[in-house]
Structure formats: C-alpha cells, structure tokens
Amino acid sequence: MLRLSVFKRWQGFKLRAQLEAPTPGVVALFGRSGCGKTTVINIISGLLQPDEGRVELDKVVLTDTRERIRIPAERRRIGYVFQDARLFPHLGVLANLRYGLRRAPRESRAIGLDEVLALLGLEPLLRHRPYQLSGGERQRVALGRALLSQPRLLLLDEPLAALDAARREEVLPYLERLRDSLAIPMVFVSHQLEEVLRLATHVALMEAGEIVASGALSDISLRPELRAIVGSEAVGAVLDGEVTRLDVAGGMADVQLGGGVLHVSLQDARVGARIRVQLLARDIILATEQPRGLSVRNTLQGVILEFADDVGNAVLVKVDIGSGAAVLARVTRRAMQDLALHSGLPVWVLVKAVSARGHAFAAVDRHRPTPDLTT
C-alpha cells in the first residue's frame, strides 16, 4: 500500500494531496499540465521534501515531518523515469544500465541485466551512446536503468510526453509488458487519457494542487470531476470485462461486462482474457421499453442510479448494469423529462460503439494476449 498525505507550498503554488493506493498496481496521477502531478511524485521519490506530511510505502515510513523522518532519495530504492530520460551522456548504454544495479543492495536483487535486456529489447542498443538513440529508445534505456536499481516502487513522469505518436508505440507495449510480468508497483504521471486507459489500474485525479478523486479506474471513469480534465466528449465508463466467446472470422468477441454481454470488435484475444473497454457517454442511448428493430447490436439491461449535470442542457445518467458495474449515458434535459427518468427506473442501455482500450490488468493472468513486440 502506498499512503500519502502531504502539504507543500512551492513557487507560489499550493499542493495538498492525499492518496492511498494498493501495491502492486499501477496508479495514474491524471490531470492537466501544471496541476502538481510531478510535484507529488517528486515528494514520493524524496527529491522534494513536503512542508508537512507523511509518505509511507508498504509499511515503511519514507517521510514524516512530525516525527522528523526523512529518508534521503538515494536510500529509498524508488526508481524514477523522467520525462526527458536523463541518461548520463558520458556513459554508454550498458554503463547507464549498470549504474543503479551496482548501487543496489546485493540481497535485494530481484531482476538481473539479462532479464531487463530481454524485457525491454535493449540488446541491440548496448554498444550505443545516449546521443545515438531515438527518443523511444532513450526512454526504454531509462526504464531499464530504473528497473535494475531494484526499486520497490517505480515512478514515471510522463514517460511518453516527449515522444510523437509513432515513438510512443515504441515504449507503451513495453510498459504494458512490465506491468503484467513484474510485480513492481508503479505510479505514473499523465495528462493523456489514452495512456491511463492502457496502463492504469488505479487513478488519482488531480486539479489545482489537489487530488480530487482516486480509486479503481472503472470507478473514477464515472466521476463527474473527470470531465474537467478530459473534456466532455471523452467522458464515459471504463469497464474491465472477460472474453467469453470468440468469433475469429468476424473479428468479434463477446465480452462479459456486469450483468450483460457486449459484442466487441477485437483482434487477437482469447477466451478468458480480461479486456478493458470504454463506453463513451455520448455513444449510449437509454430506452424505457425494450427496443425492437434497431441496428444497434449491443443492448444491456440496467437500473438508473443517479444524475449529474453535464455541459449545456445535457445530463449524465449513471446506470447500474449489474455485478457492481455502471455506465454513463448523456441525455438531454428534455429527453429526461419526456421519458420521466428517475433513479430506480429500469432501462435498456443501447451501446452505439464500443472501443476496446487495451487490456485489463490482472497480475496473475499471464496468458493474456501480448502485443507484438518485434520492431
């Protein structure tokens, strides 16, 4: 468990953050630029000291201003992958990788050089010097260097922000692979919803120096606070489901979500795999009677839970679809009145489009489909 409760006044900016996140797991600190995300991970790493507060990782107190505990960054064993990689320019790739390894306590060695080379595809880069690497390669070396320092926690500060879309794909699959094959907890900073959807198991939403909401991604995706960060078009439930049936020829799969089943367009999955899907609020239609004769293929049954104000004259309706899962639907105020929508009302949920957004995290599931990593 990572526990954090800190206050810091810094360069005319106030940070007040509280967070509890399970370990191992991947926590995304999500928010717009300048809201204090990097400050939070700098405090976790020990590179920055909070004015007041406490940081605790797996029952080890790293910082406690009241008890005057302040473990220096170099003894925390917390890996840090910076936005700009920060490879040491006077050392080759191999020496960069070994830098942390040589300084890690021998008895805590859990991952070796060979394993990291294989995991991150670094073998061909070993003889290079940092300036000869592409942005994506640099980040992979930085990732390997951090992993080899045998960290108890890995911090990633927008590791993909400095890369263009193509380069991102040079790194993102490796991050997914890391998450699934190693039990190292991670906290990563992002302002890209896409990265969060692909990597995170847990999300902390940040706004103006405060963590405004945190929890499992599926819960956070239903929070109205998210709208301010991702924009109203990207609001929608993120659900982790399981593939129950495959239609390989049609490239479709049945995915069990809550109490129902959705047909999702999906390449290279297998039965039993956990799949993460996003149902955008704007792509969902509610009906008070069972609809017939529609082209929409996906229909779930649910019960209205609550309403939240949306932009303009729209309302976000939260609908329970069984087994603790819920979706958000955007309807106009007018439609809400005409249909007499109220909480507790049974409805049919029509899904116009489903996008599979990466794979759901399951630490024990090693059989999930891995992306093609040969580059």
Place this chain on the structure above:
Amino acid sequence: MLHSLTPAELDALRLSLVIALRSVAFSLPLAVLVGYLLARSRFPGTLALDALVHLPLVLPPVAVGYLLLVGLDSRSAAGSWLQAHFGVELPFTEGGATLATAVMTFPLLVRAIRLALDSVDRGLEAAARTLGAGPLDRFVSITLPLMLPGILAGLLTAFAAGLGQFGAVITFAANVPGVTRTLPLALYTAIQEPGGEAAAMRLAVLSIALGLVGLVLAELLARRVYRLLGR
C-alpha cells in the same frame, strides 16, 4: 629548433614549463573545492571568498608579489612556521615562483570550474540520486566527468597564463638564473642588457611558438573530450 637554443635559454624554457605545470597541478584540487563552494553553496561568506579569489585579477601583479613577500618572508609568522616545520623557504626559490604563479592563475581556474559546474544538468544528479548514489558518489561519478571539458579548458588557460607570469614572480622570487628565471624574466633581462636585442627576439619567438603549440593542443584535447561526452 631546440638544439639551437643556448643552455640559459633552455633553462628558462624548462623552468617556465615546470613552474606553470606545478602551479596548476597544486591549485587544481583547491580550485575545484572553491569553484564548488561558489557555484553551489549559499553560505554567508560566499561574497567575501569570491572577492578574495578574484583579487589577483585586479591587483597589480607586483602588489601580489609584494604581499606574498611580506606574508611569507622568513621573518614573518607564516614564513618562519613553514621553515621550522617543513624546512620550506619560499621567497627567491623555485617553490616561491610556483606559488606566485599559482596565486595569479587561480582566479582563471576557479572561473572555468565554476562555469563548468553551472553547465552540469542538475537533473542528471537527481537521476543518479534516485539510482542510489550518495552525495560524494554523485559528484565523482556524474558531476566531475561532466565538468571535465570545462576543467581542462581552465587548466590549459591557467597553464598558458602561468607561462607568462612576470610581476608577481620577479617580486616574490626574484630573477635568479636557473632557479626562478623563466622565459618572461629571461626576456626582460635580455632587453635590459646592451646588445641583447637578438637574444630578446629569440626568446620572444620561443614564447610565441610555445603559446601556439599550447593552443593547438588545447583544441585537439577539447575535441576529443567532447566526442567522448557525445556532444
């Protein structure tokens, strides 16, 4: 060309090189320390230290030599202490010439080191920290190697300036042939002597040649180091 020099000229050349080399070698560790203090620490005496270090740049060299003479003369407290404990006598000796040269070139060295330190990306030091490197470890494994081009540039500048030191050396260490008579002092002596024009010209040409060789070597070295650092 070297074999066409007279023994006295060869002596002056050798002395110049040895004194300049020793002066930078001895002042380097102290210059790194002072440069580090000036660039990185915020203790109250920084300003005073900064002024003290740079004083030789703005004082007349003769004044520096004179102050050294007053402070380190065998009759002074420091001078007699040095003589009693280490048997070291500085005024009018080669050691004295080295010290005077070191004091005069120290600000050049400190300035270069300070600039080199300012150019080191502190983010890299932070990265080293997260990888488990403590303060001294970080300095040796990251900061110092990254400062290397700047340190080398400073060393070469200080060495080159050391070859030409005159006022402070002649005041503190006098003009003793074979002991403290370096190239500039030999040149000065030749000018003073009637009919010494030819000798003076030879020494001037020698000084120019030495300077040119130094500049070319410095440039070659800098290129090599930059390539090593991958810039």
